[in-house]
Amino acid sequence: MAAQNEPNIIELRHVCKAFAKPSGEPLPVLEDIDIAITKGEILGLLGRSGSGKSTLLRIAGGLIQPTSGEVLYREAPLGGPAEGIAIVFQTFALYPWLTVLENVELGLDALGLPVAEARRRAMASIDLIGLDGFQSAYPRELSGGMRQRVGFARAIVSDPTLLLMDEPFSALDVLTAETLRTDFLDLWIEQKLPTKAVLMVTHNIEEAVLMCDRILVLGSNPGHIAAEIPVSLPQPRNRLDASFHAIVDEIYAILTSRMAEAIGERKQVHGGMGQLLMPVSVNRVGGFAETLAMPPYAGHAELGKIAGPLALEINDLLPIAAALHILEFAELEGGAIKLTAAGHLFAQSGTEERKRLFREHLIRFVPLAAHIRQVLDEREGHRAPRERFEFELEDHLNRNDADSTLRAIIGWGRYAELFSYDDRTRTFGLDLSGQ
Amino acid sequence: MVEHHAEVLRGGVWQQRVPGWRDLVATLLVLGVVILLGTGARQMVGPFAAGHQEAISLSPAALPFYVLRTVMRMLAALLASLIFTFTYATLAAKSRRAEIVLIPLLDVLQSVPILGYLSFTVVFFVSLFPGNALGPELAAIFAIFTSQAWNMAFSFYQSLRTIPGDLDEASRSFRASAWQRFWRLEVPFAMPGLIWNMMMSMSGGWFFVVAAEAISVGDVQIALPGVGSYVARAIEQRDLAAVGWAIAAMTVAIVIYDQLLFRPMVAWADKFRAEQTAAQIVPKSVVLALFRRSSLAGHVSAPIGEELHRIARARLALPWRLPLANGWSPPRGLVDAAWYGLLIAAAAFVGWELAQYARSALAWDDLKVAAGNGLLTFFRVAILIMLASLIWVPIGVAVGLRPKLTERIQPIAQFLAAFPANLLFPVAVFLILRFELSPKIWLTPLMILGTQWYILFNVIAGASAFPTDLREAAASFRVRPWRWWRKVMLPGIFPYYVTGAITASGGAWNASIVSEAVSWGSTRLNASGLGAYIAQMTEAGDYPRIALGIATMSILVIATNRLLWRPLYLLAERRTRLD
Secondary structure, eight states: OOOOOSOOSEEEEEEEEEEEOTTSSEEEEEEEEEEEEOTTOEEEEEOOTTSSHHHHHHHHTTSSOOSEEEEEETTEEOOSSOTTEEEEOTTOOOOTTSOHHHHHHHTTGGGTOOHHHHHHHHHHHHHHTTOTTOTTOOGGGSOHHHHHHHHHHHHHTTOOSEEEEESTTTTSOHHHHHHHHHHHHHHHHTTOSOOOEEEEEESOHHHHHHHOSEEEEEETTTBEEEEEEEOOOOSSOOTTOHHHHHHHHHHHHHHHHHHHHHHHHHHHSGGGTTOOOOOOOHHHHHHHHHHHHSTTTTTEEEHHHHHHHHTOOHHHHHHHHHHHHHTTSEEEETTEEEEOHHHHHHHHSOHHHHHHHHHHHHHHHOHHHHHHHHHHHHSGGGEEEHHHHHHHHHTTSOHHHHHHHHHHHHHHHHHHTSOEEETTTTEEEOOOSOO | OTGGGHHHHTTSSOOOSSOOHHHHHHHHHHHHHHHHHHHHHHHHTSBOOSSSOOOOOOOGGGHHHHHHHHHHHHHHHHHHHHHHIIIIIHHHHHOHHHHHHHHHHHHHHHHSOHHHHHHHHHHHHHHHSTTBTHHHHHHHHHHHHHHHHHHHHHHHHHHHHTOOHHHHHHHHHTTOOHHHHIIIIIHHHHHHHHHHHHHHHHHHHHHHHHHHHEEEETTEEEEOSSHHHHHHHHHHTTOHHHHHHHHHHHHHHHHHHIIIIIHHHHHHHGGGOOOSSOOSSOOOOHHHHHHHHOHHHHHHHHHHHHHHHHHHHOOOOOTTHHHHHHSOOOOHHHHHHHHHHHHHHHHHHHHHHHHHHHHHHOOHHHHHHHHHHHHHHHHHHHHHHHHHHHHHHHHHHHHHTOHHHHHHHHHHHHHHHHSOGGGGHHHHHHHHHHTTOOHHHHSTTHHHHTTHHHHHHHHHHHHHTSOHHHHHHHHHTTOOHHHIIIIIIHHHHHHHHHHHHHHHHHHHHHHHHHHSEEEETTEEEEOOSHHHHHHHHHHHTOHHHHHHHHHHHHHHHHHHIIIIIHHHHHHHHHHTOOO
């Protein structure tokens, strides 16, 4: 972007955030974040779930205080929710006992306006966002799309300078989300909104490329800015443009290459015991492998190309890709995924054979699975508490990741009939016969 | 644009100006209630002397007036409970330091038998307004208050603690002040639970109104005009007909109360349900519909509504809040340590004082007697809950699975739960005497007479909420009856059953005081047990032993709640979740 003389709308400097674990030690979720949003800009924060992007948005909104670093809103420190910043929530956050009109008026409560003035502005905002006729309805009478329109109307009614959007379209179906996105972009481009800048959190790559002027890709554990991608395509943007696709593919490449790198690094240390696993159903992994093995992909596909037809978002796609990569059924290269020979076999075999193959690879490539099985085999009574492995994992991983890894290994181990797990007693065992 | 939406803003319907029949009925209802309440209120502040009280008349003609007085007390107590709830529970939910004192305290307060409060407070209230009826009135109202306030406060506190994160964040991001937040978010969110608990409280209140009006602690003998005193006198006079009249009057009063107050409230509170989905059964109220459709009521209430709306929207932010937040504040750990130290010191002091007092007034034998009686009552309650479960769970399931039947039975079960069962005691006592039955056995069922209905209607609610697909699945797999009960239905209704059983057992403990020792004229029946013990000591005005009895009961109730009901409840919650 061109150098700006105008001051930044909001600026985050060296922001870190750590939450306290139950044990008292800090669990870092964000590390050294620097963000500046300038006037007229839609900035996208893109990342997987768990990358701390929602926390980051709440810090910008004054709902959460950073552990260290500072937040400047219009060059003054931000001490809490401030006038001129409004949030659109993923879950809409509408008050079910208030009508549409009353919900929108809520956005004005803090200004202490006269009743008539508040009503006039609320009605204006309802009209602008295309809700006229629904003002006396209760949220439960509305469809998801209409509910989020109320969320938008409530956010813009106070004429905010900065609009924060927390995955505003992710709870909507594909069609509704598209309509709402387009409507919002129209208002934005035609400058019908008093808003000067937008910060949007999303895990939908295409959405980010469609809407944002600049995209920050967040990496996880703890959350940090992994890459910054300017999107200079003119609005309105076309999803079918080659240039649009190039950016989407670039982001996939960034995300997957970082993931493959991390997997490779973890494999080298601690005998691979610190490998982070993401819980994903083996059925999905198998289904994905089948699709990948068939034409037109024939075992090789750009993630950006295969995600669309399968309607997979990165939150779904990356764990599947990671599982295939870790189990060496596939390889990640750049933004593409390629089945290995074993992967082809895995994709084409029937239930029993697939199970056998999965088990084989699980023992060979996931040291944790082999370790659990070995402990159970050696122990008298063949039982071991979950805690035991939790402690071991926490030597290498933080608590969240350790938990995610254990959940993944339980699912995979059960599928492979490598071991059993009883959630009531939280113990691993070998009773594979059923009782 | 404002004009364009004007009619929408007034509720979405164009209102006719000509008064209709609905206006007439609504006006009559309002005027009637206002006049009645006014009359009752004037009587409350009249002169009063313990020596020459107005004798309670047993004529049925006097009953409507007595019912009115009793209802007034109930309303006053309910209002007091509401104010208590809003302050106490809010403080407990907002301040971590207050919470660690207030919530265990509430737990104890809840487990203290209601009559326990009466014996300790009546002298205080009477001396507060010497020579005025307000003193004993306040004592009675306070006694009713103690049967209503605690569960309401608990429900409100729990609602405040479970406000959905996104609604909380929205209200913070729109910078709502504490006052705005309270009326716009916290009270509405808590409303359904609060109203439900108010209804339960009301039932508890009816039960103890009899005891609260005819106060007899040691040498203090007070009979306030009301249904309770009427029944007490009828028992004294062995007048079964008068008892019958009282039962009839009470039935009418409860039905009216329900129709005029609670039904409209429940129907109105339906909009506060936090779920975004439409309910299968929408509560309806004829009275609410009447007022909503009456245009006159609309015109009269519109300005009031506007004003309330304005008050709720006012910011009323605390001006000293901001500088304090920015200024220096002592480290949290230090304040915490000081606070805990203070609490421990206070508890130690009170404990020491109590021990001293108990040593001088009580002997070890007293402790043994109280504990033995406690065990007896404990086994009674346990056996009664088991018996009631064996009877009402199958019936409740049978009813709950038939929607048509549920519609008819559920209001009856709720009415029975609200009906003060102790009005029926004289009838039972009469029968026991007539057939020369053993009081030790036959007085026992009286304890659960009033509270067993909670098991019934909770089980009905559980069975009718049982997912249809799960039922159909069980039917299509032809699950055998025994397995059907064990694997399908009982786990399905378990959380509801536990809720009902907790209420029923708590109620049974409370009821033991009035049901283990009963009288009919000069004949006294005593089933022994902790309830009888407390009742006896209250009559004798023996304060140390009243306190001992009450303490024993509180400990037993808290222990059963902690060791049995709470784990069961958590288990029920865990087991019925799918995620």
